[in-house]
Amino acid sequence: MIKIDRTALPGVLVITPARHGDDRGFFSESWNRKSLEDAGVKLPDFVQDNHSLSHRPGTLRGLHYQAPPHAQGKLVRCGRGRLFDVTVDARRGSPTYGQWVGEELSFENGRQLWIPAGFLHGFVTRVPDTEIAYKCTAHYDRASDGAVLWDSLNIDWEVEQPVLSEKDRTAPAFADWISPFIFEGHE
Numbered sequence: 032m033i034k035i036d037r038t039a040l041p042g043v044l045v046i047t048p049a050r051h052g053d054d055r056g057f058f059s060e061s062w063n064r065k066s067l068e069d070a071g072v073k074l075p076d077f078v079q080d081n082h083s084l085s086h087r088p089g090t091l092r093g094l095h096y097q098a099p100p101h102a103q104g105k106l107v108r109c110g111r112g113r114l115f116d117v118t119v120d121a122r123r124g125s126p127t128y129g130q131w132v133g134e135e136l137s138f139e140n141g142r143q144l145w146i147p148a149g150f151l152h153g154f155v156t157r158v159p160d161t162e163i164a165y166k167c168t169a170h171y172d173r174a175s176d177g178a179v180l181w182d183s184l185n186i187d188w189e190v191e192q193p194v195l196s197e198k199d200r201t202a203p204a205f206a207d208w209i210s211p212f213i214f215e216g217h218e
């Protein structure tokens with residue numbers, strides 16, 4: 032049975048598919064639209080799957096977004112290793128604007144995080160060779176791809192000197208950034 036947990040950010044969900052174990056290991060349906068809808072969760076269509084590997088623990092990718100009309104909802108899971116996944120409500124006018132939630136995703140716990148469009152996404156890895164896989168509701172659009180500085184929102188990343196890309200090292204602070212997302216009055 033798939034497990035759905037709400038978070039402090041309305042619309043952001045922790046989804047844990049069932050694992051069927053036996054002496055070989057386990058089998059799990061990592062994505063099943065009907066199981067989610069039977070559990071009362073209707074997600075938009077996904078059009079692109081992403082997969083990245085981070086060699087060093089403390090690799091931090093984020094906080095990222097794609098501006099409308101290419102905004103992406105993401106269903107995130109950790110295929111190998113362990114990471115701390117973070118999302119921030121970036122919808123201007125939202126009651127939870129600028130608030131964040133974090134969830135440890137790992138191969139062991141099999142947890143997934145549903146992040147709607149309008150939210151920033153980032154993660155920091157906790158062990159070597161951590162892999163992340165996520166389904167996206169819009170295709171990659173380089174021109175609308177953006178970043179907000181990872182440590183400009185008092186997020187407790189539990190990392191001192193993360194491994195960052197140049198893009199992430201030089202991103203604008205949240206307070207100096209004008210979000211392209213508008214809250215539309217529902218989750």
Ligand SMILES: Cc1cn([C@H]2C[C@H](O)[C@@H](COP(=O)(O)OP(=O)(O)O[C@H]3O[C@H](C)C(=O)[C@H](O)[C@H]3O)O2)c(=O)[nH]c1=O
Pocket residue numbers: 081083092093095096105152153154171196
């Ligand atoms: C995102 C993306 C990137 N690329 C190319 C562009 C670069 O040549 C290379 C690395 O891209 P980037 O440094 O943006 O990768 P990440 O730092 O992992 O960024 C991602 O990490 C955060 C956590 C996210 O949620 C986003 O999906 C995305 O921003 O892959 C593609 O070809 N397609 C894509 O969808």
